[in-house]
Amino acid sequence: TAKIRFMGRAQYRHPHQMLRVDRETRQPISNSIAQQLLSTILPRLDDYDAILISDYAKGVCSAALLRPLIDIARQQGIPVVVDPAAGGDYSLYRGVTGVTPNRSETFKATGREIRTIDDACLAGQQLVRDFDLEMAFVTIDRDGIALSQRERDSVHLPTRPREVCDITGAGDMVLAMIGVGMAAGLDPIDLCRLANVAGGLEVEQVGVVPITRKQVIADVLHGSRSVDNKVCQLDELVRHISARRRAGQRIVLTNGCFDLLHVGHVSYLQEAAREGDCLIVAINSDDSVRRLGKGPDRPIFDQQYRSRMLAGLEAVDYVVTFDEDTPHHVLEEVRPDVLVKGGTYSTEEIVGREVVWAYGGIVKPMGMTPGVSTTDIVNRLRGESETISIPLPAAVPPLRKAG
Numbered sequence: 073t074a075k076i077r078f079m080g081r082a083q084y085r086h087p088h089q090m091l092r093v094d095r096e097t098r099q100p101i102s103n104s105i106a107q108q109l110l111s112t113i114l115p116r117l118d119d120y121d122a123i124l125i126s127d128y129a130k131g132v133c134s135a136a137l138l139r140p141l142i143d144i145a146r147q148q149g150i151p152v153v154v155d156p157a158a159g160g161d162y163s164l165y166r167g168v169t170g171v172t173p174n175r176s177e178t179f180k181a182t183g184r185e186i187r188t189i190d191d192a193c194l195a196g197q198q199l200v201r202d203f204d205l206e207m208a209f210v211t212i213d214r215d216g217i218a219l220s221q222r223e224r225d226s227v228h229l230p231t232r233p234r235e236v237c238d239i240t241g242a243g244d245m246v247l248a249m250i251g252v253g254m255a256a257g258l259d260p261i262d263l264c265r266l267a268n269v270a271g272g273l274e275v276e277q278v279g280v281v282p283i284t285r286k287q288v289i290a291d292v293l294h295g296s297r298s299v300d301n302k303v304c305q306l307d308e309l310v311r312h313i314s315a316r317r318r319a320g321q322r323i324v325l326t327n328g329c330f331d332l333l334h335v336g337h338v339s340y341l342q343e344a345a346r347e348g349d350c351l352i353v354a355i356n357s358d359d360s361v362r363r364l365g366k367g368p369d370r371p372i373f374d375q376q377y378r379s380r381m382l383a384g385l386e387a388v389d390y391v392v393t394f395d396e397d398t399p400h401h402v403l404e405e406v407r408p409d410v411l412v413k414g415g416t417y418s419t420e421e422i423v424g425r426e427v428v429w430a431y432g433g434i435v436k437p438m439g440m441t442p443g444v445s446t447t448d449i450v451n452r453l454r455g456e457s458e459t460i461s462i463p464l465p466a467a468v469p470p471l472r473k474a475g
Contacts, residue, residue, distance in 0.1 A: 073097070073130055077240075087278045089238055099131050106136035114144060121255035122151045124247055127164075129157035138164050151254045155247040156181070162203050169254065170207040171199060172247050172267075178210050186210070189218060189228045196220030207260055209267065211246055217264040227261060231268035234276055241280035246271040249288075266292075290319050293350075302383035303391045309352065310405050312390065322348035325408035326438075327399040327424075329356045329364070331371045333381045340414035340438045345387035347410045347436065353382050354402045357395040364397075403427040414438040 073096035080090045101109075117123075123145055127133040142165070145152050151169040156162060159180045165171055175186040182202075184195040189212070196208035197220045210218040216231040249270035253263040269291050273283045293316050304312070313323055324347045330337060345351040355378055356364070361371040371378065379391045394402050403411065403424045411428045417437050419425065425435040 073128075087238070089240060096130060098129060100134045101131055101137070103136045106134055109137055110140055113141065117145065117148060117150060120150065122153065122251045124251040125152065125154040125165075125168075126244060126247060127154060127157040127160060129160055133157070133164065135164055142167055151251075153247060153251050153254060155243055162199070165205075166203045168203075168205060170209055170250065171203075171205060172209045172211055172243070172250060173199070174211045174243065175213065186212060189215060192218035193220060193226035193228065196226055209246070209250060209264060211243070211267075211271070216268050217246075219260055219264050221260060227264075229261065229264035229268060231272055234272045236275045238278045239275050241277075242271045242274045244280070245274040245283060286319075289315055293319055293321070297389075299380055299383040302388065303379045306392055306394075306402060306405055309390055309392050313350070313352075313406055316350050321350050322410070323350050323352065323406070323408045324348040324410045324412060325352040325354060325399075325403070325406060326412045326414070327354040327356075327394075327402070328414070329361050329366070329371060330378050330382055331361065331366075331373060333378075336414070338385065338387075340412075341382075341385060341387045343438050344412045344414075347412060350389045351387055352390045352392065352406065352408065353388050354392050354394055354399050355379060355382070357393050360395055360397060399424050400427055407431055408433060410434045410436060412436050412438050 073094060076093045076095075077089050078091040078093075079087045081087060123141070125133060125138070142152055146167055153170045153172065154165045154168050155172045156165060156177055158177050160177075162171075162181050173181060175192075178192065178195045178199070179185050182195045182198045184191055184198065186192050186195060192210045192212050192215075196210045196218050199205060199208040199210075200220050200222050205222070207219060207221045210220070212218060214231070214233070215228075217229045218226060219229060220226040246267045249267045250263050253266050258266070266288065269288055270283050273287055273291060274281065293312075316323065324344055326341070326344050330353070341351065341353070355375065358371055358375050364370075373381075375393050379393060382388050382391045392402060400423075404427055408428065411422065411424060411433060412435075413422045414437075419435055419437055422435055422437065428435050
């Protein structure tokens with residue numbers, strides 16, 4: 073096959089493919105050639121953790137080649153993932169682990185036009201059911217991936233907007249990322265997330281460009297994350313922070329109860345985020361708050377509620393809960409570059425400063441918004457103090473985190 077691409081400039085900026093002319097032969101390979109290929113591939117199956125098939129409908133992916141390969145790989149527990157041919161015969165792929173059709177390929181295979189996310193999910197379920205698949209990854213360009221699995225509800229994994237320079241190679245990149253992740257034993261939902269990232273990075277390039285592991289990790293770390301993904305256990309946080317450090321990021325940590333989230337908290341967290349590339353908020357557990365002696369009715373909100381409120385803030389990258397009286401253990405595990413604290417604390421009063429100083433970190437007080445504290449708000453609610461007018465803090469410039 074010979075491919076000739078005619079390039080122009082999209083919006084007078086970057087090169088963009090206008091037209092492709094192919095000269096090719098689509099004659100299926102003979103059974104003897106299929107047997108020669110199988111005699112080379114099958115004895116080496118034990119050397120591989122996954123098999124990827126990219127079917128361009130050029131004649132190589134014939135039934136004589138694919139059927140024995142798929143059956144034997146399935147018997148040996150080796151996952152097989154197929155990027156199917158447009159308008160191809162899906163019976164060739166019966167029994168594979170997964171397929172990665174795009175909108176038009178899915179329509180041709182199922183007869184369902186993919187206009188909505190629900191359309192993609194229903195079509196994926198049909199593919200799984202009709203062709204005995206474990207899963208179908210229906211790629212829906214700017215809308216991400218619709219994942220359908222056997223005997224499970226379908227899931228939509230959105231992707232973030234990208235500046236598309238060239239879609240060449242995006243499908244292959246999605247297949248490659250899913251294959252690598254499947255070989256490593258990743259959960260299918262995580263496979264979709266990584267495939268969205270890899271495919272997104274590819275369309276930002278001109279032509280077929282290799283995407284490195286480092287690029288994928290950096291994009292994952294710099295991208296926006298959901299509230300649920302921000303709240304994590306300490307061991308998971310340590311793994312994430314290790315990856316961020318390898319990407320050259322500066323880590324900031326603050327801690328507190330954050331019982332009644334108010335404008336003072338928001339202002340100081342925004343200020344704290346500007347001290348680095350990643351802000352971690354470590355909060356006292358409910359038991360830890362009670363031991364601080366703040367009052368018999370504290371905390372007002374439990375630790376799950378407080379965690380999710382904080383995770384909803386743009387400035388915050390991670391929220392972790394600690395059950396000890398102090399954040400010392402968290403600091404020893406995470407080793408932030410900067411420890412900050414809001415309120416009236418001086419540097420010498422910040423708990424955990426000695427841990428951070430011991431490895432050369434920075435300890436920095438952030439100040440507070442006058443007239444605003446959780447204690448003041450609770451006293452007003454109890455009628456123990458008068459309501460006062462609180463000046464809003466000065467506007468701060470927008471966050472400029474890494475990425």
